[in-house]
Amino acid sequence: MVTGPDSLFVTLLILLHTLPSESVKFEVLGPTEPIVAVAGDDVILPCYLKPNISVEDMTVDWRNLDPIDDIFYRYQNGRIILEDQIPSYRGRTSLFKEELWRGNTSLKLTRVQVTDDGLYECLIQSKDWYDDIKIQVLVKAVGSRPVVSIEGHREGGMGLVCQSEGWHPEPDLVWLDSKGVSLSAGPPETHRDLKGFYTVKQHVIVQETDTNLFTCRVLQKRINEEVETEVHIPSALLNYTTPWRLSFIVCCCLGVITVIGLALTAFCTCKKTENDSNI
Structure with missing residues (x-):
């Protein structure tokens, strides 16, 4: 059995070995x-x-x-x-x-x-x-520059659609006029592919303005990224008379001509009757 200073030394070694070391x-x-x-x-x-x-x-x-x-x-x-x-x-x-x-x-x-x-x-x-x-x-992932397509005339103006793909996280899409004011548009359409990338699309109907300039902007605030495309629609397209409007105008014109014709016929008939009675 170890005694004296040697015993104390051994005890210290055991304690140092068993205690967690800082x-x-x-x-x-x-x-x-x-x-x-x-x-x-x-x-x-x-x-x-x-x-x-x-x-x-x-x-x-x-x-x-x-x-x-x-x-x-x-x-x-x-x-x-x-x-x-x-x-x-x-x-x-x-x-x-x-x-x-x-x-x-x-x-x-x-x-x-x-x-x-x-x-x-x-x-x-x-x-x-x-x-x-x-x-x-x-x-x-910053998606593609928006692609704007003309869909044709719609009730109330010209129909446009904007689409951008390859985004992550999911972005927002907004339509703006030339002054940067948001336009009232249809509900956004969002699709996520198997790899996790987002595609966004949105339709809008625009009317003639002083510039006829419209912007589709796609932005992701979380990653501070945005891309946009500006499009100019010629006034000739915006003012184009659609077939149904043309038909309506023609019908109105024919109606007016018919009424005038009937009125003239009635006037002539009355005039002739009056002349006959005087003879």
């Missing part, structure tokens, strides 16, 4: 603002330790919390474990291996898809400690 505690840091990624590009999701200690003997989990809530990348004991990786992330994720020794666990996500939009978690675990950070990823 040196293994760390904090996981990352961005506080959303990361904006462009569909089709690559993006880096920052995540690192403070202090900058090595994670080579730790576990690093990257998890998608929205909407699937599952691990899509794991680094553990010096190995990358991807056996159960979410299929949509296969071949698109990696860490910076040369940076792991100083606590950099940032994730590189290549060929960003609109379905990557959501909330992510970077979780780092050692034997005695763990911490995490959550990162909001906003995937944006």
Whole structure:
């Protein structure tokens, strides 16, 4: 049995071994603002330790919390474990291996898809400690310049339709006159394809103005993007008399001519009768 100073020394070693060491505690840091990624590009999701200690003997989990809530990348004991990786992330994720020794666990996500939009978690675990950070990823895709087509004459004016495709998130579409005042238009039509891109369309009926200039604007305030197309409609088109209006005018004219003819006939008949009675 060890006694005296040696005994005290052994006891201290045991206590130091059993008590959690402050040196293994760390904090996981990352961005506080959303990361904006462009569909089709690559993006880096920052995540690192403070202090900058090595994670080579730790576990690093990257998890998608929205909407699937599952691990899509794991680094553990010096190995990358991807056996159960979410299929949509296969071949698109990696860490910076040369940076792991100083606590950099940032994730590189290549060929960003609109379905990557959501909330992510970077979780780092050692034997005695763990911490995490959550990162909001906003995937944006700016759609095509609006295409404006003339649909022809409608009740009340000329019918126009505007369409733009390839957007994310879902955008708004507005019709404006030459002064920037919103026009009353039909209900917006929105379609989302299998890849998550949005197409928007909206019809409007316009009437002649001093400029005959009209603008279709598509905007997404969340990503601060907008595109627009201006169109000029000639007065000759706006003032064109449609067949039904032409028929109506012709009928009115014929009606007026008929009434005048009947009136003249009646007048002549009365005049003739009056002359006959005088003889």
